[in-house]
Each structure stands twice: as structure tokens, then as C-alpha cells.
Amino acid sequence: MAAWRETGMLRTLPQMQPCGRYVLDGGRKLLNLSANDYLGLAADEDLRRQFLHTLSEQEYVFGSSSSRLLGGNHPVFDRLEHLIAARYGREACLLFNSGYHANSGILPALADRDTLMVADKRVHASLIDGMRLARAQNGAAFCRFPHQDYARLAEILHGRGRHFARVLVVTESIFSMDGDCTDLRALVDLKRHFDNVLLYVDEAHAVGVRGSGGLGLAQEQDCIGGIDFLVGTFGKALAASGAYLVCGRVVKDWLVNTARPLLFSTALPPVAAEWAAFVFARLPQFEDRRRHLAALSHRFQTASAGLPGTVAATDSHLVPYVLGDPARAQACAHRLRAAGFYCLPVRPPTVPPGRAGVRFSLNAAMTEAELDALAAALGSLSDAD
Numbered sequence: 001m002a003a004w005r006e007t008g009m010l011r012t013l014p015q016m017q018p019c020g021r022y023v024l025d026g027g028r029k030l031l032n033l034s035a036n037d038y039l040g041l042a043a044d045e046d047l048r049r050q051f052l053h054t055l056s057e058q059e060y061v062f063g064s065s066s067s068r069l070l071g072g073n074h075p076v077f078d079r080l081e082h083l084i085a086a087r088y089g090r091e092a093c094l095l096f097n098s099g100y101h102a103n104s105g106i107l108p109a110l111a112d113r114d115t116l117m118v119a120d121k122r123v124h125a126s127l128i129d130g131m132r133l134a135r136a137q138n139g140a141a142f143c144r145f146p147h148q149d150y151a152r153l154a155e156i157l158h159g160r161g162r163h164f165a166r167v168l169v170v171t172e173s174i175f176s177m178d179g180d181c182t183d184l185r186a187l188v189d190l191k192r193h194f195d196n197v198l199l200y201v202d203e204a205h206a207v208g209v210r211g212s213g214g215l216g217l218a219q220e221q222d223c224i225g226g227i228d229f230l231v232g233t234f235g236k237a238l239a240a241s242g243a244y245l246v247c248g249r250v251v252k253d254w255l256v257n258t259a260r261p262l263l264f265s266t267a268l269p270p271v272a273a274e275w276a277a278f279v280f281a282r283l284p285q286f287e288d289r290r291r292h293l294a295a296l297s298h299r300f301q302t303a304s305a306g307l308p309g310t311v312a313a314t315d316s317h318l319v320p321y322v323l324g325d326p327a328r329a330q331a332c333a334h335r336l337r338a339a340g341f342y343c344l345p346v347r348p349p350t351v352p353p354g355r356a357g358v359r360f361s362l363n364a365a366m367t368e369a370e371l372d373a374l375a376a377a378l379g380s381l382s383d384a385d
């Protein structure tokens, strides 16, 4: 830990209180650029009030008391699964307690010794842990392809992939640390050349934010039907907690028998699922927020283009500011905080070595003026460098 402290790698729990789109730091109010409240729904007190008015007494249940396989299958879970499956136009949906539970539980339940998992190099830790578990428990194989390098992916599918009964291609739709979007259509097209390839897509950062109905990038790119396993989470844009898998009927039945985080963990609090259902049902109504967020992202990236840390403009609301060295990233975050902006340094192992920096996570509750001020503050930091 002493070595981590010296190299700017030591993590501690920030002592900040969230407050709408700000955090309170002692007596100061800082604009929160590290939250995942992409639509500004967590900051929306009116929406919360509306929700509370819809609840009847028997829906105020704060604990499930057991897993859904035992006595914990409260009706709201089935209702929410039906709603989600119907929205996506797919056969089935299965809820999980979190995105981490979903990814770390589904992959080991699906991948056996005849399965090869092929993942983008930069997928989320929960997917990596799922693949590691599948390898350790079942002897499944996995390998990675360079970030968004579909030519290399195709080589793997034509080569090593031919020796497996099943190949699972694993990716995210908007990458959390890079903010870039996957060409899901291209992956669906690629998959169609093979009879043993299935596609697993984690839409954690795109659900709510993209697509005309807020279902994510697969909806925007009109290829929901081509994705065999589509994971969405409630914890980010939906301002709730939990996650879901959209899949076929047989897959759902299989997972109900085999996904250990589902079998061996107490189900979500019913009241949390009620809130998730309330927000999910309203996703199509948040088009104004999605449009505002897209406009903000574009404006901020234009305003900050040319600064030393800016990477190639992303096409999303996640904007990485890569500085390279962890200590430099930490110093940048520290100085931005002094200027009224709360953002956290991202360091290895969250990002690859050499890619430490600060990540700006924009949301629809922010204003143009606030982000213009952030771009100006970044500009004066780099002048001082």
C-alpha cells in the first residue's frame, strides 16, 4: 500500500455526499462528473415523488427474504421481466441483482469445455471474471481480440473458433473507459457466417441513453434480434439497481437452473424492482433528455478538442481525458476539484497501463454553461502544466 501511495495508485473511499447533479465536499458544491446518472433521473425529485404515489402498501417491501428459487419470487419480478422482453420483442428476460452478478454468473453457466469465449480486450471486469470462472469451473477457453479490431476477431473465428462446438463473442456496446461505440451490426453480420458463433453484448452504458425507445445501441443500430445475449443494467441511466438478460426461452430456463448468483443470492428488494419497472416503462418518454445529452457531449468535445489530454472524439456521453501517468491523472483530478468539478482519476487496472487519466461522465441534467466552464478549466490547467 505504501508503494501504491507513492505511485498515485492507492484507492480510498471518497467522503462526498451526492446531491442532485452535484456532490457536497465539506461546504462546497461540485459538479459531479463521475456519476452514471446519464439521464439525470437519480437527481429528479419529482420523478421519485410520482413513483411513491403509485405504490400501494403491499408494494413497500424492502427485502425479498430469499432467492427467487425459494420463496422470494415476488410478482414484481415476473412483471418486470415480461415488460422488458416485450419491449425488446424477444422471448424472454431474466433479472439479476446487479450487472456484476449477471456477467459473472451467466458466462460460467453457458460456457463448457466445448466453448471458446472471445472478448474485446477492454471489456468490463465483471465479464473478465465471468470468463475466468467459466475456465476454472468448466474448463472453457477464452481469448481476447484488440479493442474493436473486427478483422482480428474474424481471424479467430475462422481459425481457433472452428475447433469448438460454440464460440461466444463478448463485448460492450458503449465502452465505459473509452466512450466509443461498438458496430453491433458488423458483429451480427460477421456472426451470420458461422453456425457456431453466438453474440453476448453488455449495454450497461447505453441502456436509457441510446435508441429511440431508450433500449440501447442495439435498438439504435436496429439489430436487437441478432444479439443472442443482451445484458442491460438498472444502476446507471435508470437510477435504480439490478440487471437483466434478454434472451431466448430455453436460455432463460437453463439459467434458472444453473446461474449461481441467481440461485444462491437473495433476490432484489421488491420495492427496488418496482422503481426499476416504473423507470423502465417510461424510457421512451425521455427522448428530450437523450437529445440534450447528445448535444452536450458534442459541444463539450468540440470545446475541449486540442487540449493535451483529449483523445479522439468519442461518439457518446463518456469522454476520457488520457494523461498517461497515474500521478498526473491524480493531480489533474485534484486541481479540477479545486475549480469546482468532481471527477475521479482512472488508473490501472481499470484502464491499461499508460492510459491513466480522468474520465468525464456527462448527464442530461447538466447545462451547456457548466460544461463550457469545465472545458475552460481544463484549458487553464494545461497552460499551467
Ligand SMILES: *Cc1c(COP(=O)(O)O)cnc(C)c1O
Binding pocket: 097, 098, 099, 100, 101, 103, 124, 126, 172, 176, 202, 204, 205, 233, 234, 235, 242, 243
Ligand atoms: C457498471 C457495469 C457493470 C456492472 O453493473 P452493476 O449493476 O453496477 O453491477 C457491468 N458491465 C459494465 C460494462 C458496466 O459498466
